[in-house]
Amino acid sequence: MDEKLAKGHYDLMVLDVMMPGEDGLSICKRLSAEKRLPIIMLTALGQDQDRIVGLEIGADDYLPKPFNPRELLARIKAVLRRAPEEMSEAGALSGRILRFGGLALDTDAHVITDRDGNRVQLTTADFRLLTVLLARPRTVLSREQLLDLTAGRAAGPLDRTIDNQISRLRRKIETDALRPTLITTVRSHGYSLNADVEVIA
Amino acid sequence: MDEKLAKGHYDLMVLDVMMPGEDGLSICKRLSAEKRLPIIMLTALGQDQDRIVGLEIGADDYLPKPFNPRELLARIKAVLRRAPEEMSEAGALSGRILRFGGLALDTDAHVITDRDGNRVQLTTADFRLLTVLLARPRTVLSREQLLDLTAGRAAGPLDRTIDNQISRLRRKIETDALRPTLITTVRSHGYSLNADVEVIA
DNA sequence: GGGTGCCTGATACAAAGCGCTACAATCGCG
DNA sequence: CGCGATTGTAGCGCTTTGTATCAGGCACCC
Structure with missing residues (x-):
């Protein structure tokens, strides 16, 4: 998953919780922190507590199994409706130079340059x-x-x-x-x- | 409600469905068409169909009664999290200069400047x-x-x-x-x- | 018009939060 | 293995902020 995420572009993720290996909640926490990928949790854990934890961790929506496929679809659409287009790449600062507040950051050299041309490492x-x-x-x-x-x-x-x-x-x-x-x-x-x-x- | 909406600024609406007078679904439909106000439907109608209809009509989330207050809170936060910044109050004022009563507030630097140029932090x-x-x-x-x-x-x-x-x-x-x-x-x-x-x- | 009670403004104080310096631990590199 | 640079930890002191308290002002009542 991490490989695919790093390589390609995705609009939304539907995530199960109980999986072998890394936990769904852990993945969700990880991703919502670093990326801005909308996540819908879809799991058999349907208790109030589970839902609350899932949402607080950074999920955009939480749908317990068993679920109605049409509801999942409706929720996906609802989440995407709110997600601005640039959001998918807003967090990915893949460019080489970033400008902000009169400064320029070279993400390759890790150097800041101000308006006067002063450079700071x-x-x-x-x-x-x-x-x-x-x-x-x-x-x-x-x-x-x-x-x-x-x-x-x-x-x-x-x-x-x-x-x-x-x-x-x-x-x-x-x-x-x-x-x-x-x-x-x-x-x-x-x-x-x-x-x-x-x-x- | 319409009066209040026209006058003030609101970040999010929690909407019941079954109300005397105008129906919640109707309100939701109306608002999601003209405004970009996030809406959470909160109602006793908890069938799949109701939820799907609510979401398709333009609601951002749909929570059936009876509900856990903490879950409502978590869902509100989740919706606000993915709402574009300009919609929230903080976003509407950030990065701007605000003039009022002869003063200017720099919302970035948190500095007030008066007519004589005196600055107060x-x-x-x-x-x-x-x-x-x-x-x-x-x-x-x-x-x-x-x-x-x-x-x-x-x-x-x-x-x-x-x-x-x-x-x-x-x-x-x-x-x-x-x-x-x-x-x-x-x-x-x-x-x-x-x-x-x-x-x- | 004067007393009475509530509300507000201002001051003082204590606690908490934060910036900064100094130092120790760690890392990177040859 | 050693050296310099970087980074985490501890601690001091200033600033900010919530609480308590007092004094003044406004409204209300007679």
């Missing part, structure tokens, strides 16, 4: 954090989410990792690091990138 | 409160509403949080904080923003 951590933010502009992301998306791990109770990395990233890309405008803090929620992102080439 | 709480007010100019909002909209929580019996935040916000944006003109107090009801709001760029 990003470390791998900088780059991953920035990429995650760029994939969801103008969206508040919690430290938990950011840590999961950048490092793939859960946050400890006193985890200040993301704060630190944000601080380091700001020093590299903000014009005035004391009053950041690109990456703003949303107190007790997380951080958000305040700029429109444009993919070039 | 808003805190997150300031900004959220102001944003909520700007979204509903010349409307009286109760403390309860404001607290719900800004912090998403309910007010305790002796909750003076909003009073305090209004006070702090006034100090930053009112020319004469002792006699406020922009944010006026409506005794025993709440507060209201007294200015027309103009969205720029």
Whole structure:
């Protein structure tokens, strides 16, 4: 599945939960975090709790078995109706250069260039954090989410990792690091990138 | 309902089907044709057929009664998650400059600029409160509403949080904080923003 | 017109959140 | 195996924010 997803383009995924190997919920969590692929969960687990968990994890809809094929079809259409066309590729920042807030990020060289032509080298951590933010502009992301998306791990109770990395990233890309405008803090929620992102080439 | 819809901004509608007067399905059909307002149908009609019809008519989701409140909440969140940004209130105001009462609010930098060019930095709480007010100019909002909209929580019996935040916000944006003109107090009801709001760029 | 009670504005304070620095652990690279 | 760069952890201190409290103002009543 991962191979196919990486290669081709898909509009929507219908996902079972109980499967050998990786769990459907796990897949859903993984995908909804990194991609913007609409997901409909379709499973024998029909309890309220199962549905709630499925939806909270990032599924767009949840249909318990046994189901009416026509209902599945109707729900697929309903989900697709809401999904904007660009959404399928909005998260995939496959372009080489990304423009945002007066800066340009070279996704190959991991280099930021500002309007004056100054170049700053990003470390791998900088780059991953920035990429995650760029994939969801103008969206508040919690430290938990950011840590999961950048490092793939859960946050400890006193985890200040993301704060630190944000601080380091700001020093590299903000014009005035004391009053950041690109990456703003949303107190007790997380951080958000305040700029429109444009993919070039 | 139509009056309210025409006047204010709404992120999502939860709609019953069997109501006196106009039918829920009819409303749904009407709205999904003209507006792009996400709709969740919530009704006692739980047959496959009913669900399919509801979804095909334009509903984004369909939840039969009796329902688990947490599931409704999860489905609301799921629908909002995939709703395009411009439809939500935060999205409608993001990345813009808002003019009101001689001031300009930069919604990216969270900075207020007055006619003389003086700049004031808003805190997150300031900004959220102001944003909520700007979204509903010349409307009286109760403390309860404001607290719900800004912090998403309910007010305790002796909750003076909003009073305090209004006070702090006034100090930053009112020319004469002792006699406020922009944010006026409506005794025993709440507060209201007294200015027309103009969205720029 | 003056008292009375409720409502609001402002201040003070405590707690929580966050930015930043310093340092240790880890990684990458030869 | 060693060195430098990078990254996670700890902790200090400032800012922000919720709560308590007091004082002033408005409405209402007589």
